Amino acid sequence: MFIFRRLFKKPDTECPRCLGKGTVDADDIKRLGKELGWLPGQCAFCNGSGKVFQDTVAAVPADLAYLTTSLSKIERSRILNGDKKALERARIYAENLAEITNRVAKQYYVGGLDLETISDLHFARFYPNEPSQQEKEEFLEFAAKIIAFYKDQYE
Numbered sequence: 001m002f003i004f005r006r007l008f009k010k011p012d013t014e015c016p017r018c019l020g021k022g023t024v025d026a027d028d029i030k031r032l033g034k035e036l037g038w039l040p041g042q043c044a045f046c047n048g049s050g051k052v053f054q055d056t057v058a059a060v061p062a063d064l065a066y067l068t069t070s071l072s073k074i075e076r077s078r079i080l081n082g083d084k085k086a087l088e089r090a091r092i093y094a095e096n097l098a099e100i101t102n103r104v105a106k107q108y109y110v111g112g113l114d115l116e117t118i119s120d121l122h123f124a125r126f127y128p129n130e131p132s133q134q135e136k137e138e139f140l141e142f143a144a145k146i147i148a149f150y151k152d153q154y155e
């Protein structure tokens with residue numbers, strides 16, 4: 001039970017995600033291949049401290065897509081403690097993200113669809129209700145990022 005050890009010890013290992021800075025920048029995002037999943041900002045792996053426990057580094061991959069600052073405190077701690085159900089949610093999250101990015105890139109580069117059409121198809125398939133203007137804009141922004149990211153692969 002390393003929980004007890006944590007009561008008496010401070011984290012003393014450099015965070016493998018932000019390399020000890022406490023924030024994740026564009027270089028870190030590129031190094032970890034998370035261009036389509038993360039934005040620069042506070043590091044969710046070390047919570048901005050730059051230091052983590054050695055056993056956390058051993059148990060949780062630095063590039064775990066699901067571990068972002070959007071997670072609740074309790075979910076973050078489940079992930080860092082290796083909770084099986086939380087890790088399963090992390091796996092499904094990464095799978096869904098890969099599914100969306102691959103689908104959008106194919107629709108654009110192979111299917112020849114424009115962004116508006118790709119967006120309409122996305123919402124028709126996954127949203128039971130009409131999406132808000134903000135949801136549409138966010139999706140279009142994300143789709144544009146995906147297309148730029150996959151450009152070399154398809155052209």
Ligand SMILES: [Zn+2]
Pocket residue numbers: 015016017018019020021022023043044045046047048049050051
């Ligand atoms: Zn960090």
